[in-house]
Amino acid sequence: MLYQVFSYFRFWLRSGNAHGLHSPFVFGLYNDVIHHDGQFAPFNGIEARRRELLSSPESITVRDFGAGSRLGAGRQRRLRDIARHAAKPARFGQLLFRLVNHFRPATILELGTSLGLTTAYLASPNPGARVVTFEGCPATAAQARHTFGKLGLPNIDLVEGNLDDTLTPALAALPGPIDFAFFDGNHRYEPTVRYFEQCLPYRTERSVFVLDDIHWSAEMERAWQTIRQHPEVMLTVDLFFVGLVFFRKNQPKQHFTLRF
Numbered sequence: 001m002l003y004q005v006f007s008y009f010r011f012w013l014r015s016g017n018a019h020g021l022h023s024p025f026v027f028g029l030y031n032d033v034i035h036h037d038g039q040f041a042p043f044n045g046i047e048a049r050r051r052e053l054l055s056s057p058e059s060i061t062v063r064d065f066g067a068g069s070r071l072g073a074g075r076q077r078r079l080r081d082i083a084r085h086a087a088k089p090a091r092f093g094q095l096l097f098r099l100v101n102h103f104r105p106a107t108i109l110e111l112g113t114s115l116g117l118t119t120a121y122l123a124s125p126n127p128g129a130r131v132v133t134f135e136g137c138p139a140t141a142a143q144a145r146h147t148f149g150k151l152g153l154p155n156i157d158l159v160e161g162n163l164d165d166t167l168t169p170a171l172a173a174l175p176g177p178i179d180f181a182f183f184d185g186n187h188r189y190e191p192t193v194r195y196f197e198q199c200l201p202y203r204t205e206r207s208v209f210v211l212d213d214i215h216w217s218a219e220m221e222r223a224w225q226t227i228r229q230h231p232e233v234m235l236t237v238d239l240f241f242v243g244l245v246f247f248r249k250n251q252p253k254q255h256f257t258l259r260f
């Protein structure tokens with residue numbers, strides 16, 4: 001917690017807004033997509049499902065994979081607690097929706113499904129796009145399937161199992177490149193960088209990769225710095241809770257830190 005407060009303070013000192021942005025691409029992205037506050041029709045249904053989960057008395061036996069937990073340990077967790085702590089808040093789901101709506105990716109990956117709320121935001125802008133989402137915990141994956149059924153989203157493939165085992169074959173089976181990826185699976189240095197590097201050969205110059213919780217811990221901070229410095233990465237936008245990565249050629253390498 002203390003780490004995050006310190007990180008946010010440092011971010012605040014460094015960050016800016018659209019004023020003085022020299023990149024026309026980032027200027028447009030910031031004004032038209034990041035700071036757009038319009039409502040889109042699918043938001044209501046997804047937020048209704050979130051409210052249902054937040055008020056659910058049900059518990060499930062979760063199998064933990066992520067940072068800070070013992071691999072394979074089973075324990076009871078209330079759905080409402082998972083919805084409160086693991087799912088990205090509406091504001092970020094809606095940011096991802098707008099990014100997908102803007103860039104129109106055909107193939108979207110999400111590493112870390114949880115209850116499927118953010119997956120729903122990724123899948124909603126375009127029913128013609130394919131979303132491949134990965135979840136290790138079977139009981140959590142079952143709840144995510146429930147989310148997709150309730151919201152009538154047929155364009156999602158949920159890959160169940162440890163990403164360490166499932167990512168490579170799933171990437172090999174993709175019909176085309178990864179146009180958009182949201183990395184929200186395992187908030188530690190090594191797996192974050194490894195999954196990113198595994199996805200790299202499948203990106204194009206126009207792909208957008210989004211990393212979650214880049215300042216959540218010292219390890220994630222280090223992962224973000226490693227990714228920023230990667231020679232294939234040409235442009236990054238640090239919004240504190242998420243980082244956007246672009247591979248656009250024919251431009252100098254640039255990093256932006258912007259308030260969202």
Ligand SMILES: C[S@@+](CC[C@H](N)C(=O)[O-])C[C@H]1O[C@@H](n2cnc3c(N)ncnc32)[C@H](O)[C@@H]1O
Binds near residue numbers: 086184
């Ligand atoms: C932070 S939650 C994802 C939240 C979701 N993207 C959302 O915004 O609603 C991370 C999820 O990743 C899953 N996960 C973590 N490490 C994993 C791994 N190695 N393989 C598969 N799933 C993993 C966890 O079980 C958890 O459900």
